[in-house]
Amino acid sequence: MKIHFIAMGGSAMHNLAIALHKKGFTVTGSDDVFTEPSKSRLDKYGLLPANSGWDEKNITPDLDAVILGMHAKADNPELLKAQNLGIKIYSYPEYVYEQAKNKTRVVIGGSHGKTTITSMVLHVLKEASLDFDYLVGAQLEGFDTMVKITNEAPLMVIEGDEYLSSPIDRRPKFHLYKANIAVISGIAWDHINVFPTFENYAEQFSIFIDTIEKGGQLIYCEEDKVLKNLVENHSTEIKKVAYCLPQHKIKNGITILINNNQEYPLQVFGDHNLLNLQAAKAVCTALQIDEEIFYKAISSFKGAAKRLELIGQNERTNIYKDFAHSPSKLLATIKAVKDQFPERKLIACIELHTFSSLNKKFLQEYAGTMDEADEAIVFIDRHTFVQKNMEPYENMVVKEAFKKQDVIFFDDAKLLFRHLNQLNFKDSNLLMMSSGTFAGTDLAKFSENILENN
The missing domain is CATH 3.40.1190.10 (Mur-like, catalytic domain)
Structure with missing residues (x-):
């Protein structure tokens, strides 16, 4: 089988490409940008194209199928050529x-x-x-x-x-x-x-x-x-x-x-x-x-990556990162850490990053989700508003949505981590929650610094 992936750099797409390659298929692919870890992993299996970008020449009549990723647009030139040639086009779940x-x-x-x-x-x-x-x-x-x-x-x-x-x-x-x-x-x-x-x-x-x-x-x-x-x-x-x-x-x-x-x-x-x-x-x-x-x-299951993942600890402090971003996940994760360590103070920080969580109407769904945290912090990278073409909002909008007057809001990562570094973490746990990256911050290194100073 000869398969071409349009938008191969995505998490699911590049893994499917590798799986089919291992199965013995001839696999090619393209994307407008390749980031880590997909870039290195595709390169390891000889699947990383020489150049980024879309090219109609990638679509040839001998292809058995094209697999189309969500990152591509409906007017993608490779997609349009595949449609014109009558090549079978699948989504990856198909x-x-x-x-x-x-x-x-x-x-x-x-x-x-x-x-x-x-x-x-x-x-x-x-x-x-x-x-x-x-x-x-x-x-x-x-x-x-x-x-x-x-x-x-x-x-x-x-x-x-x-x-x-x-x-x-x-x-x-x-x-x-x-x-x-x-x-x-x-x-x-x-x-x-x-x-x-x-x-x-x-x-x-x-x-x-x-x-x-x-x-x-x-x-x-x-x-x-x-x-x-x-x-x-x-x-x-x-x-x-x-x-x-x-x-x-x-x-x-x-x-x-x-x-x-x-x-x-x-x-x-x-x-x-x-x-x-x-x-x-x-x-x-x-x-x-x-x-x-x-x-x-x-009993030996350690958890999935980024799901209440312990990234640092000493005798009096645990630091976790978690993929929680929706209201139900935020509520469950905070409750889990508080129930497990009731004698410790809980400092909980959520980065709002998805389209839903940044929507002013949907933001109201977060009411009460951080009530069990002893200190609640909400972070939105100001650049995320620009990238998603959304209107930024102020501190009071966040306080009113979360229904928690002492919630602290940051839209600058430097100010957020400066605040965290000044806190006393003795007999406390820190929970960092996001589907993003906290503006590219190395949480493992940050965790080491916190534990060294507490």
Whole structure:
């Protein structure tokens, strides 16, 4: 097979390109810019084009397919030529389905926890020495790539994103996988630029349920009232399996899972992660993984990258970074750290970076989400407003939206980190949350400095 990727530099796209290359396909690709880590990883496999930019000459009649990434525009010259030549054009979720349509497909959906649940399932399957393919939204310890596609594996585990598939295919990605076993972790409004109302957003999950294969299984969190109502009132020929918080305790900052009078210390914590674990367990049960194997394996799970990732600690301070950016994720992450270390002060800093979080209307969804933090800080890089062509807003707008008068607001990274460096972190934890980069700040180096001075 000869495949060309348009907008190959994206996280999912470059991993799919590498996976198909490993499968023996002839793979080419293009993008207007290649950044790290995709640039180095593509170069390692000989897939990095000599020059950046679009070139119609990349599109030749002998191509079997073109895979189109979201970063490309509908008037992309390579896309237009492929359309004129009648070459089959896929979004990456469409092509993943083509590669997996004869396999058992596990699709993990939901507004939050997708990456962690997928990662937990993959970790257990690997510990159980099973053969499987996968697509996951983060780099995992022990896995070379974020996508693996083979001819042999009978199973594929897929993180099912609800965002759009491509510039010419406006369907959410998770609608295209046709799950045999599906998970919905929860429903909390996101992607306001595509789904302008909560009702419109929630409808996508109803459609997702409709895409599950007949005789399939839906695993869902019954503690999410919106989701519970949706699933229980949805008429479909599938098995419905609900999950909730498991029995557990916290001892000396460690969460311990309790099952059949056996105790299993975990390396992750927080109610949201315990719910993620229960979703992963239900998936593994559906795949006939022995319960004892699951619990032993999950005890060694360290978490997905940037998901409550411990980046520094001493005897009196822990520093975490987390991907939390939406209101539901922010609330869950702050609660997790506060519950795990109730005797410590919590300093929580959120960078608002996505289109939704910067929208003045959507900003109201953050009301009360930082109430459990002892010191709450909101950061928006002023350049982000410029890049997204959005009107900046003042300190009072943030205070009113978060409904927290003592919240501190910064729009300059230098001032933010100057403030943080002046704080006393003894008997305190610091939580840095963002889907961005805090204006390119090296958080590991910053963490070292904090711990040296406290």
